Amino acid sequence: MFPSVLIVDDEPSILQSLGGLLSDEGFEILTASNGYEALKLIETASPDIVLLDIWMPGIDGIETLKEIKAASPHIPVVIITGHGTIETAVNATKIGAFDFIEKPLSIDKVIVAIHNALNFRRLEEENRYLKKKTLKKSSIDGASPAVVALKQQIASAAPTDAWILISGENGTGKEMVARTIHTLSPRGEHPFVDINCAAIPETYLESELFGHEKGAFEAATTKSVGKIELANKGTLFLDEISNMAPATQAKLVRVLQEQKFQRLGSSRTVSVNVRVIAATHKDLELEIREGRFRQDLFFLLNVIPIEVPPLRDRKEDIPVLAAIFLEQHARQNNTEPKQLSEDALNLLCDYAWPGNVRELKNLLERLTIMLHKKTIEAGDLPRPYNPEKTPPALPVAELFSPIDLKQARTRFEEAYIRFILQQNDADITRTALAIGVDKGYLRKKIKKMKL
Numbered sequence: 001m002f003p004s005v006l007i008v009d010d011e012p013s014i015l016q017s018l019g020g021l022l023s024d025e026g027f028e029i030l031t032a033s034n035g036y037e038a039l040k041l042i043e044t045a046s047p048d049i050v051l052l053d054i055w056m057p058g059i060d061g062i063e064t065l066k067e068i069k070a071a072s073p074h075i076p077v078v079i080i081t082g083h084g085t086i087e088t089a090v091n092a093t094k095i096g097a098f099d100f101i102e103k104p105l106s107i108d109k110v111i112v113a114i115h116n117a118l119n120f121r122r123l124e125e126e127n128r129y130l131k132k133k134t135l136k137k138s139s140i141d142g143a144s145p146a147v148v149a150l151k152q153q154i155a156s157a158a159p160t161d162a163w164i165l166i167s168g169e170n171g172t173g174k175e176m177v178a179r180t181i182h183t184l185s186p187r188g189e190h191p192f193v194d195i196n197c198a199a200i201p202e203t204y205l206e207s208e209l210f211g212h213e214k215g216a217f218e219a220a221t222t223k224s225v226g227k228i229e230l231a232n233k234g235t236l237f238l239d240e241i242s243n244m245a246p247a248t249q250a251k252l253v254r255v256l257q258e259q260k261f262q263r264l265g266s267s268r269t270v271s272v273n274v275r276v277i278a279a280t281h282k283d284l285e286l287e288i289r290e291g292r293f294r295q296d297l298f299f300l301l302n303v304i305p306i307e308v309p310p311l312r313d314r315k316e317d318i319p320v321l322a323a324i325f326l327e328q329h330a331r332q333n334n335t336e337p338k339q340l341s342e343d344a345l346n347l348l349c350d351y352a353w354p355g356n357v358r359e360l361k362n363l364l365e366r367l368t369i370m371l372h373k374k375t376i377e378a379g380d381l382p383r384p385y386n387p388e389k390t391p392p393a394l395p396v397a398e399l400f401s402p403i404d405l406k407q408a409r410t411r412f413e414e415a416y417i418r419f420i421l422q423q424n425d426a427d428i429t430r431t432a433l434a435i436g437v438d439k440g441y442l443r444k445k446i447k448k449m450k451l
């Protein structure tokens with residue numbers, strides 16, 4: 001299908017000549033001689049792009065542009081402007097026109113502008129699609145009352161500009177909650193910038209946050225823009241905030257309150273507009289009592305507190321999340337999704353999950369890759385998920401009974417293979433790798449041993 005171009009101009013000669021030339025270039029042409037006609041055509045035929053004359057009787061180009069942007073904000077509009085009306089055309093770009101071209105029209109310039117606008121529209125559409133996909137991918141899954149309440153909290157916090165403190169154990173989904181809030185907020189089109197305060201050495205954290213000029217300190221060989229500046233108009237996610245040194249906390253309080261700061265080594269003040277979401281797995285009130293966290297920073301961040309409960313307190317989520325992760329991993333690896341037997345699922349529900357959702361996700365990924373069968377049984381689960389699985393022991397007494405050396409060698413070899421095989425969840429590939437033999441050779445040995 002050819003892209004459709006709506007040309008809006010009150011001069012019939014322009015409609016005819018430009019329409020003819022663009023039609024020769026393979027575009028589908030629609031024409032309108034005034035703003036009203038144009039708006040009607042946009043509604044009924046929804047063209048891919050509009051070329052809009054600025055000076056027209058009745059509603060002029062600027063008014064028509066405003067109406068188009070209100071009704072169909074994604075249709076790109078290129079303004080056609082006469083001599084001496086550049087200023088108006090520039091104003092038009094401020095209210096949403098994609099570009100402007102001057103009369104007398106050069107067909108090459110018109111074609112370049114059309115292609116640019118169509119490319120831009122395609123990128124915008126792609127971006128919207130990817131955002132939607134990311135949101136779907138990062139959707140918070142779960143069936144427990146705790147997750148339902150969490151989703152409600154997210155829905156009411158997202159549209160506001162209030163700062164948020166998310167607390168919860170490692171791997172519970174704090175970052176996921178922060179990203180979801182950002183995506184659902186009016187800032188969703190702007191950046192989500194995350195910084196893990198625990199992963200960056202204290203000496204670099206300030207420069208990561210505020211940026212620096214070249215030469216601000218010994219290692220600053222180039223200028224660098226800080227995360228706060230990068231998050232302008234968007235959201236700054238401060239992960240593991242309790243790990244921030246008190247001096248940096250003090251500076252951050254000032255900067256975040258004033259929304260103004262200077263890069264290290266610079267005297268120029270930069271103004272920003274950021275929403276802050278922080279996360280912690282530590283109890284910040286305890287950190288305050290022990291003098292490791294500033295109370296003023298806590299009050300600033302804790303406008304909306306959100307607690308993500310550990311997985312062991314929302315066991316109803318385990319079957320739901322397990323099914324979703326098995327499906328996800330299978331899709332990624334192009335295989336059929338595996339299922340958990342009832343016994344295996346019961347074991348997973350009884351487990352305490354110190355690593356929370358991340359641990360569950362990793363375990364299921366490992367099982368998807370390692371097991372070559374459709375159903376994961378209780379016996380396939382390694383320790384500590386299956387506490388009945390006793391750690392394998394070498395039958396030492398048997399090995400040292402007085403038998404001839406050949407027999408002892410065979411006995412040791414068999415006990416050894418059995419031991420390493422158990423350690424590797426009965427996976428032949430991994431066991432072969434661990435003991436440095438060929439997979440085929442190991443298979444033969446196992447067959448001979450009648451394991």
Ligand SMILES: Nc1ncnc2c1ncn2[C@@H]1O[C@H](COP(=O)(O)OP(=O)(O)OP(=O)(O)O)[C@@H](O)[C@H]1O
Binds near residue numbers: 281321
């Ligand atoms: N409710 C959920 N639904 C689907 N996936 C989830 C859910 N909760 C967490 N996850 C997944 O679990 C993993 C860990 O989540 P995330 O990184 O958000 O946790 P976190 O609490 O920020 O961890 P940490 O404290 O270690 O930084 C991610 O892969 C995330 O996609």
